[in-house]
Each structure stands twice: as C-alpha cells, then as structure tokens.
Amino acid sequence: MAKIIVRGGQRLMGTVRVSGAKNAVLPILAASLLATEGKSVITDVPVLDDVMTIREVLSSLGADTHFDQETMTISAAQITSTEAPYELIRKMRASFLVMGPLLARVGRVKISLPGGCAIGSRPIEQHLKGFEAMGATIQLDQGAIEAVCPQGLQGAKIYLDVASVGATENIMMAASLANGTTIIENAAREPEIVDLANYINAMGGKVRGAGTGIIRIEGVEALHGANHGVIPDRIEAGTYMIATAITGGDVFIEGAIADHLAPVISKLEEMGVHIDAHDHGVHVKASQPLKSVDVKTLPHPGFPTDMQSQMMALLLVSDGTSVVTETVFENRFMHVEEFLKMSANIKVDGRTAVVTGKSLLTGAKVTASDLRAGAALICAGLVAEGETIIDGLHHIDRGYVDITGKLASLGASIKRIGDREEEAVSKSAKLMQEPVLSQVQELMA
Numbered sequence: 001m002a003k004i005i006v007r008g009g010q011r012l013m014g015t016v017r018v019s020g021a022k023n024a025v026l027p028i029l030a031a032s033l034l035a036t037e038g039k040s041v042i043t044d045v046p047v048l049d050d051v052m053t054i055r056e057v058l059s060s061l062g063a064d065t066h067f068d069q070e071t072m073t074i075s076a077a078q079i080t081s082t083e084a085p086y087e088l089i090r091k092m093r094a095s096f097l098v099m100g101p102l103l104a105r106v107g108r109v110k111i112s113l114p115g116g117c118a119i120g121s122r123p124i125e126q127h128l129k130g131f132e133a134m135g136a137t138i139q140l141d142q143g144a145i146e147a148v149c150p151q152g153l154q155g156a157k158i159y160l161d162v163a164s165v166g167a168t169e170n171i172m173m174a175a176s177l178a179n180g181t182t183i184i185e186n187a188a189r190e191p192e193i194v195d196l197a198n199y200i201n202a203m204g205g206k207v208r209g210a211g212t213g214i215i216r217i218e219g220v221e222a223l224h225g226a227n228h229g230v231i232p233d234r235i236e237a238g239t240y241m242i243a244t245a246i247t248g249g250d251v252f253i254e255g256a257i258a259d260h261l262a263p264v265i266s267k268l269e270e271m272g273v274h275i276d277a278h279d280h281g282v283h284v285k286a287s288q289p290l291k292s293v294d295v296k297t298l299p300h301p302g303f304p305t306d307m308q309s310q311m312m313a314l315l316l317v318s319d320g321t322s323v324v325t326e327t328v329f330e331n332r333f334m335h336v337e338e339f340l341k342m343s344a345n346i347k348v349d350g351r352t353a354v355v356t357g358k359s360l361l362t363g364a365k366v367t368a369s370d371l372r373a374g375a376a377l378i379c380a381g382l383v384a385e386g387e388t389i390i391d392g393l394h395h396i397d398r399g400y401v402d403i404t405g406k407l408a409s410l411g412a413s414i415k416r417i418g419d420r421e422e423e424a425v426s427k428s429a430k431l432m433q434e435p436v437l438s439q440v441q442e443l444m445a
C-alpha cells in the first residue's frame with residue numbers, strides 16, 4: 001500500500017503555488033453540460049483524482065473532453081445518456097452535481113444516491129426539494145433517483161433549510177435554463193458558489209447575488225461554452241499556512257486569496273502567526289510558541305469545516321487549552337484517534353473536542369480517514385519526533401496536487417512510497433458508506 005513518510009523537525013521556507021480549487025472545479029465541470037453549443041475551456045484545473053472522476057462522468061453522458069496542462073476543454077453539444085453511472089457517483093459525492101444540469105438540459109435524469117464519506121451522512125434532500133419546487137417529478141427506484149420534467153423546469157422561490165453548498169450549486173445550475181426566475185433563499189455563500197455563478201454568466205446565464213444569502217437566477221433559452229479560470233484552492237492554501245505555522249516557518253503562498261481565507265487568517269493571527277496579504281498571495285511567518293484559540297466551524301464566512309482537522313494539528317502544539325466545535329458535519333473527528341497515536345492530548349464529547357496543547361508529538365503509523373484528516377496528519381508529522389507513516393492516501397489524492405512534492409520543495413523531510421494505482425483500486429471501496437436512502441424515502445413519503 002502506498003504511504004507518505006514524514007520526518008518532523010524541518011522549518012518550512014520558500015514559496016509554494018496553490019492549485020485551482022477542487023470544490024470550484026467540480027461544479028464548474030458539471031455546469032459545462034448546460035452548453036448546447038461551443039466549447040468550454042476551463043483553465044487552472046487541478047490534476048486530482050476527483051477531477052478525473054467527474055471527467056469520466058461527463059464522458060459517460062456524451063460530452064467530449066480533452067485535458068492537458070491544467071486546461072480542460074469540454075464540448076457538450078451532444079448528450080447521449082441521462083443516466084449517471086453508479087460506480088462513478090458512488091466514488092465521489094460531487095458527481096451528484098450533474099443532476100441539475102441534466103434535468104434542465106434534457107428534462108430527465110437517473111442518478112444513484114451519493115454515498116456519504118467518513119465525515120457524516122450527507123443527505124441530499126435539499127437538492128431534491130429545490131428540483132421539486134421547480135416542477136420536477138422525482139421517484140426512487142432501487143436506490144437510484146429518477147427525475148423528469150417533460151414541460152421543462154419552472155422558476156421558483158426556494159428556501160434552503162440548511163445553507164448547503166451542493167444544493168445551492170445544483171439548483172443554481174438547473175435554474176439557469178428554467179422558464180422564469182428562481183430565487184434561492186438561505187443560499188450558501190462560499191467563494192466556490194461565486195466562481196460557479198461567474199462561469200454560468202460567462203456562458204450567457206443570468207445569475208445575481210452569488211456570495212450572498214439570496215441568489216436570483218433568471219432562466220435563459222440556451223447557454224454556450226465559455227472560457228473560465230478556476231479560483232485558487234483556499235483549503236489547500238490554508239493547509240500550507242498551517243504547515244508553515246506548525247514548523248515555525250516562513251513561506252509565501254502564491255495565489256492564495258486572503259479574502260477567501262479571512263476566518264483562517266484571523267484565527268492564526270490570534271495565535272501569534274504573522275500574516276501579510278499581497279496581491280498575488282499570502283506571506284506566513286511564525287515563531288513558537290503560538291497561543292491556543294477556540295475554533296467553531298460554520299458555513300462561509302465562518303471557519304471552514306475543511307480546515308478543522310489541520311487547525312487541530314496546530315492547536316496540539318500550541319500553548320494552552322482549546323475547544324474545537326464542529327457544527328457542519330456530525331462526524332468529523334476521525335483524525336482525533338490518529339492524533340492520539342502520536343501522543344496528542346484530546347478529549348472528544350459529541351461535536352466538541354478539548355485539545356490540551358504543548359504536546360510533544362511523536363511519530364507513529366497512522367491512517368487518513370478522509371481527505372482533510374490526511375492533510376492534518378501530514379501537518380502533525382512535520383513537527384513530530386521521529387517518523388510518521390501515513391496510509392489511506394487515496395483520500396489525500398482526491399484533493400491535494402502533489403502535496404509531498406510541494407512540501408519537500410519547502411524543505412520538509414517527506415516522501416511517498418508505493419504505487420499510486422494500488423491506491424486507486426482501494427479508493428471506492430473504502431471511501432463511501434451506504435447511500436442516504438432513509439432520508440430520501442422520508443422525502444418521498
């Protein structure tokens with residue numbers, strides 16, 4: 001099995017470039033299905049396993065794709081299938097984002113329920129509620145959702161019970177080709193939503209208000225392919241900020257957008273990390289000891305749940321006691337057990353973890369239980385005494401472009417051993433739990 005081996009103790013120094021955002025590119029590639037004519041040329045596409053998966057989904061639906069040097073060209077003039085393959089949807093939750101575009105474009109879709117990953121059950125009833133409000137008829141057949149709207153989708157006013165990122169994106173894409181105007185209330189406000197809206201507008205769409213809690217989408221007759229550059233990955237940038245801080249390093253994170261990282265920057269500054277925002281990136285400089293802080297995850301612009309585990313790694317070696325509260329996902333403390341193997345001092349009670357800092361972390365054999373947990377273990381390994389050996393790399397490969405190469409270029413003692421192919425095979429088997437059938441059945445009742 002492939003492994004990452006980190007030997008702690010090196011200060012990170014230099015410059016690291018942030019890749020395009022995974023969570024922006026996945027919905028954007030799904031939205032490329034909305035174009036009846038012309039090519040979309042998407043640049044700054046990160047070379048990630050998740051990107052390869054969504055590309056496979058697009059191809060299976062009939063789109064022509066070409067991927068080279070971080071540029072993906074998509075032509076979706078012909079949609080030859082409205083059935084998203086089970087094996088791909090099961091691999092990656094974000095593939096469910098093709099539901100909105102297919103429904104809007106072709107008026108029908110059959111798609112499996114997405115599995116939840118190890119961070120919680122991750123239901124999709126808000127997506128379905130939105131499509132139903134727009135006139136779709138939805139049925140559940142042997143674990144797959146079949147939706148039709150023979151008369152086309154109608155604009156509607158949709159209030160989301162939770163400000164779901166995926167539901168906001170799925171509904172926004174569907175509404176772009178609906179008859180009339182759709183208003184999404186309590187919409188998610190993440191930067192990735194704004195990036196998607198910018199792409200849809202470049203395709204000829206009329207989306208207003210993305211980035212606020214109310215998004216207004218005026219449906220148009222047709223959309224065309226467009227050029228679009230994906231925003232830099234704020235979570236990858238945040239991960240390198242933590243990696244720098246934990247080693248007392250001095251790193252320029254090229255491409256990081258400080259505005260997108262405001263809640264992370266604010267916490268790091270509270271801890272005593274020195275941060276300078278520049279036009280082309282963010283400079284991070286840290287010297288020990290750092291002060292402990294309390295952290296509560298919230299939807300944007302609150303502290304991102306996708307940075308919670310990396311932040312916890314930093315709190316382990318900071319001065320004092322911190323309370324970390326996870327409010328977005330119900331089961332996102334799987335990394336705690338692995339940190340304990342590294343001599344960390346953490347107590348979990350429900351959605352709260354009490355972290356006693358100043359641990360002298362020791363290297364251990366640990367497993368990445370999900371994508372960000374994997375990144376957090378690498379961060380902890382950078383300061384642990386001795387060697388930390390991390391497996392479960394298929395999670396990390398979903399969302400970080402060459403994390404070992406990038407950290408090594410900053411002076412970390414880190415290497416990857418073993419076969420990447422091997423990882424890919426075990427990926428789908430280990431990633432997902434059973435689909436969220438019960439919740440959909442509830443919705444259908």
Ligand SMILES: CC(=O)N[C@H]1[C@@H](OP(=O)(O)OP(=O)(O)OC[C@H]2O[C@@H](n3ccc(=O)[nH]c3=O)[C@H](O)[C@@H]2O)O[C@H](CO)[C@@H](O)[C@@H]1O
Binds near residue numbers: 122165305
């Ligand atoms: C590909 C992508 O962009 N993934 C991100 C996206 O995931 P994703 O779009 O899946 O996350 P959501 O914003 O939908 O989920 C947030 C919360 O809402 C709940 N919920 C969601 C939908 C629904 O119909 N019903 C419901 O109850 C979820 O269980 C979760 O507790 O946003 C998350 C929250 O910032 C991030 O951690 C993920 O990295």
Ligand SMILES: C=C(OP(=O)(O)O)C(=O)O
Binds near residue numbers: 094117306371
């Ligand atoms: C949870 C994440 O991603 P996904 O929604 O793709 O599982 C993540 O990026 O941390």
